[in-house]
Amino acid sequence: xxxxxxxxxxxxxxxxxxxxxxxxxxxxxxxxxxxxxxxxxxxxxxxxxxxxxxxxxxxxxxxxxxxxxxxxxxxxxxxxxxxxxxxxxxxxxxxxxxxxxxxxxxxxxxxxxxxxxxxxxxxxxxxxxxxxxxxxxxxxxxxxxxxxxxxxxxxxxxxxxxxxxxxxxxxxxxxxxxxxxxxxxxxxxxxxxxxxxxxxxxxxxxxxxxxxxxxxxxxxxxxxxxxxxxxxxxxxxxxxxxxxxxxxxxxxxxxxxxxxxxxxxxxxxxxxxxxxxxxxxxxxxxxxxxxxxxxxxxxxxxxxxxxxxxxxxxxxxxxxxxxxxxxxxxxxxxxxxxxxxxxxxxxxxxxxxxxxxxxxxxxxxxxxxxxxxxxxxxxxxxxxxxxxxxxxxxxxxxxxxxxxxxxxxxxxxxxxxxxxxxxxxxxxxxxxx
Amino acid sequence: xxxxxxxxxxxxxxxxxxxxxxxxxxxxxxxxxxxxxxxxxxxxxxxxxxxxxxxxxxxxxxxxxxxxxxxxxxxxxxxxxxxxxxxxxxxxxxxxxxxxxxxxxxxxxxxxxxxxxxxxxxxxxxxxxxxxxxxxxxxxxxxxxxxxxxxxxxxxxxxxxxxxxxxxxxxxxxxxxxxxxxxxxxxxxxxxxxxxxxxxxxxxxxxxxxxxxxxxxxxxxxxxxxxxxxxxxxxxxxxxxxxxxxxxxxxxxxxxxxxxxxxxxxxxxxxxxxxxxxxxxxxxxxxxxxxxxxxxxxxxxxxxxxxxxxxxxxxxxxxxxxxxxxxxxxxxxxxxxxxxxxxxxxxxxxxxxxxxxxxxxxxxxxxxxxxxxxxxxxxxxxxxxxxxxxxxxxxxxxxxxxxxxxxxxxxxxxxxxxxxxxxxxxxxxxxxx
Numbered sequence: 001x002x003x004x005x006x007x008x009x010x011x012x013x014x015x016x017x018x019x020x021x022x023x024x025x026x027x028x029x030x031x032x033x034x035x036x037x038x039x040x041x042x043x044x045x046x047x048x049x050x051x052x053x054x055x056x057x058x059x060x061x062x063x064x065x066x067x068x069x070x071x072x073x074x075x076x077x078x079x080x081x082x083x084x085x086x087x088x089x090x091x092x093x094x095x096x097x098x099x100x101x102x103x104x105x106x107x108x109x110x111x112x113x114x115x116x117x118x119x120x121x122x123x124x125x126x127x128x129x130x131x132x133x134x135x136x137x138x139x140x141x142x143x144x145x146x147x148x149x150x151x152x153x154x155x156x157x158x159x160x161x162x163x164x165x166x167x168x169x170x171x172x173x174x175x176x177x178x179x180x181x182x183x184x185x186x187x188x189x190x191x192x193x194x195x196x197x198x199x200x201x202x203x204x205x206x207x208x209x210x211x212x213x214x215x216x217x218x219x220x221x222x223x224x225x226x227x228x229x230x231x232x233x234x235x236x237x238x239x240x241x242x243x244x245x246x247x248x249x250x251x252x253x254x255x256x257x258x259x260x261x262x263x264x265x266x267x268x269x270x271x272x273x274x275x276x277x278x279x280x281x282x283x284x285x286x287x288x289x290x291x292x293x294x295x296x297x298x299x300x301x302x303x304x305x306x307x308x309x310x311x312x313x314x315x316x317x318x319x320x321x322x323x324x325x326x327x328x329x330x331x332x333x334x335x336x337x338x339x340x341x342x343x344x345x346x347x348x349x350x351x352x353x354x355x356x357x358x359x360x361x362x363x364x365x366x367x368x369x370x371x372x373x374x375x376x377x378x379x380x381x382x383x384x385x386x387x388x389x390x391x392x393x394x395x396x397x398x399x400x401x402x403x404x405x406x407x408x409x410x411x412x413x414x415x416x417x418x419x420x421x422x423x424x425x426x427x428x429x430x431x432x433x
Numbered sequence: 434x435x436x437x438x439x440x441x442x443x444x445x446x447x448x449x450x451x452x453x454x455x456x457x458x459x460x461x462x463x464x465x466x467x468x469x470x471x472x473x474x475x476x477x478x479x480x481x482x483x484x485x486x487x488x489x490x491x492x493x494x495x496x497x498x499x500x501x502x503x504x505x506x507x508x509x510x511x512x513x514x515x516x517x518x519x520x521x522x523x524x525x526x527x528x529x530x531x532x533x534x535x536x537x538x539x540x541x542x543x544x545x546x547x548x549x550x551x552x553x554x555x556x557x558x559x560x561x562x563x564x565x566x567x568x569x570x571x572x573x574x575x576x577x578x579x580x581x582x583x584x585x586x587x588x589x590x591x592x593x594x595x596x597x598x599x600x601x602x603x604x605x606x607x608x609x610x611x612x613x614x615x616x617x618x619x620x621x622x623x624x625x626x627x628x629x630x631x632x633x634x635x636x637x638x639x640x641x642x643x644x645x646x647x648x649x650x651x652x653x654x655x656x657x658x659x660x661x662x663x664x665x666x667x668x669x670x671x672x673x674x675x676x677x678x679x680x681x682x683x684x685x686x687x688x689x690x691x692x693x694x695x696x697x698x699x700x701x702x703x704x705x706x707x708x709x710x711x712x713x714x715x716x717x718x719x720x721x722x723x724x725x726x727x728x729x730x731x732x733x734x735x736x737x738x739x740x741x742x743x744x745x746x747x748x749x750x751x752x753x754x755x756x757x758x759x760x761x762x763x764x765x766x767x768x769x770x771x772x773x774x775x776x777x778x779x780x781x782x783x784x785x786x787x788x789x790x791x792x793x794x795x796x797x798x799x800x801x802x803x804x805x806x807x808x809x810x811x812x813x814x815x816x817x818x819x820x821x822x823x824x825x826x827x828x829x830x831x832x833x834x835x836x837x838x839x840x841x842x843x844x845x846x847x848x849x850x851x852x853x854x855x856x857x858x859x860x861x862x863x864x865x866x
Contacts, residue, residue: 042515079539082475084546091545091553095538098531105528106512112524113517120524124557125602169558 033183036070049110068099130164136317137172144189177242237288290340298331466616469503501532563597569750570605577622610675670721723773731764
């Protein structure tokens with residue numbers, strides 16, 4: 001992670017002719033991000049505009065980030081895949097970035113109708129610079145000054161989430177859930193010394209839960225959770241927040257408030273670890289129902305092949321999760337897991353690098369189940385309990401990986417529900433009524 | 434019209450480090466514009482890609498301009514109008530410009546699949562600078578050098594038609610049919626001294642006709658027509674080409690070839706007047722079935738009002754076509770006509786400028802019928818014949834306007850078909866079989 005180039009505003013510290021931003025006018029600036037369901041229809045956009053008018057009358061100065069209308073990004077991906085299922089590159093990113101262009105324009109029109117000065121903004125206008133890893137780019141720089149100038153003029157910026165531009169001005173996209181990252185990165189770019197900066201992520205769930213309630217009905221809402229735990233949860237398959245978004249929040253101290261678009265009450269605050277008061281041993285059970293495993297046999301000879309393979313995958317933006325390797329008389333055997341969305345790109349890389357003599361197998365019916373908690377740092381023995389629970393329910397574990405604050409296992413998809421329910425209960429996460 | 438800032442390439446004239454374009458590699462560069470039906474579905478996009486591959490193998494170096502997939506711009510306008518029927522401004526332009534972003538990305542993916550290096554390009558990437566008259570902006574400048582650099586590297590530029598960016602980097606759009614203008618302006622921006630530059634406009638009709646064949650079944654195809662006549666036809670309601678496109682063609686000597694997407698044969702060439710060999714007295718009968726007339730009574734007192742009204746309409750991009758004015762004891766009466774698409778914006782301007790004591794009436798069931806021909810310059814008496822023909826068919830003429838090479842009359846919409854058929858026949862334009 002390198003956000004060192006993220007510009008910091010020098011509001012109030014200079015009086016040069018170019019800096020006309022009024023420091024006092026920048027109280028109550030808040031970044032508010034709305035997901036696809038919040039802008040999913042004209043009716044939803046109108047009601048979101050009403051809600052923003054209430055916020056503005058209440059004294060807030062919002063900077064709005066919006067996703068594409070729900071279903072739109074999938075529709076666009078579907079069009080691309082009708083032509084070429086495996087292609088990822090600049091044209092793909094330009095295509096799928098058009099969804100946010102539509103939603104922010106419509107929201108701006110709805111605000112203008114209500115007498116609010118709103119300006120829709122695309123990545124190239126805000127200088128949201130990223131690297132060139134298409135479909136999974138990382139933000140390097142944002143022109144926060146420009147945003148604050150608009151706010152100080154009484155304009156509500158409506159920013160297209162999910163997109164950036166690379167060094168050559170080509171549109172890039174940040175991957176699934178990338179609008180969250182846009183929002184937190186904007187909050188980081190406009191942060192001001194001595195003022196806590198926060199970012200609201202409005203979504204179709206009311207909060208972060210101890211597990212996915214569709215899988216574990218007894219899952220509870222979490223009021224506060226640390227950046228580290230949320231980062232693990234995002235990495236392990238929780239769909240609530242994009243991992244990069246939490247990373248940026250942690251690095252720049254941006255408190256993230258995940259809450260419902262449709263209710264006024266508070267949801268979950270993601271905050272520095274010291275601000276989480278009651279710390280459980282395990283704070284959540286997280287899963288990824290769509291893990292895929294690639295197996296290669298025999299691995300092409302020579303010590304350089306695996307290094308080159310994983311280097312290429314990394315360069316193209318594939319996150320390889322777990323790798324196992326074994327030697328036999330017939331040759332070297334390797335397996336690695338990726339998330340479902342990385343399957344096309346992984347297949348493309350393998351097609352380019354593997355000769356016909358190597359057999360490539362893809363297994364798509366795997367799931368990863370994990371427990372996460374900073375409490376594990378000081379309490380050994382969580383791993384032992386984890387395996388005991390799975391064993392008691394006769395669930396075979398294929399691959400395991402651990403870190404200081406999480407334990408993960410790859411299991412068959414059809415054992416997922418049993419495993420999640422059992423772990424959630426045994427680690428005392430079930431809600432009590 | 435001011436295209437003085439349109440950059441001209443200095444290829445081959447300098448050897449500075451920045452200029453790496455190879456002059457010899459720029460033979461056979463041609464701008465090819467494809468309308469909405471050419472990219473109207475994935476199947477159409479695939480078959481367009483096949484056709485471009487054939488052109489490239491045949492030695493052409495195409496620069497492609499594409500419209501939005503057919504129906505898409507109307508769908509986007511429909512979304513905006515659900516929120517605010519009358520709004521036009523930056524958010525509207527950003528919204529409707531997204532259609533081309535989708536079609537050029539998909540076409541680029543289809544070409545990449547066929548092994549062609551293609552790059553989709555938006556207005557901000559090409560520096561297509563316009564004024565800030567939203568929904569009807571005029572191109573001022575294009576970075577032709579950048580386009581030619583891509584071509585010299587073997588890359589096929591796929592340019593989003595219809596869009597530009599203003600001085601503040603906001604997206605603008607060029608009005609209905611604006612992609613034609615984009616194409617001819619690109620051809621002007623890349624023209625090279627001593628080489629004739631042409632631009633192909635692929636459309637769903639095979640050529641320009643002497644009248645709209647749906648209205649006049651005996652209409653004939655025109656092989657060659659002068660820029661001046663085509664400009665009048667566009668101004669008078671012919672939907673074949675955007676008027677601005679023909680203006681730029683005339684000013685920079687870009688021969689425009691209008692032809693069918695679905696047939697290989699030639700269509701209509703729009704060329705300088707001297708290159709049209711057989712010049713008829715009247716070359717076409719043109720109509721605008723959707724003329725609207727606004728009437729104001731009484732006009733607010735004071736000499737400045739009308740000047741201010743028409744100035745404001747012009748600034749906002751409304752083209753006022755015909756104006757009539759009369760004085761009576763009760764006050765001043767004025768009527769003016771605009772095309773149907775300008776009705777919302779006109780209504781908005783009137784709403785802002787007119788006090789409640791003035792009655793504003795809108796009549797939408799008018800049509801304008803015109804005959805066009807450079808032959809009229811040397812043959813007086815065409816106007817007399819025009820009125821005789823209409824009188825013989827008992828068609829009342831409400832308003833008339835003429836120029837050196839055209840005569841126009843506003844009539845009731847229900848007389849349109851009779852008038853067009855009669856004029857087409859009397860001026861010897863009917864096809865003979």
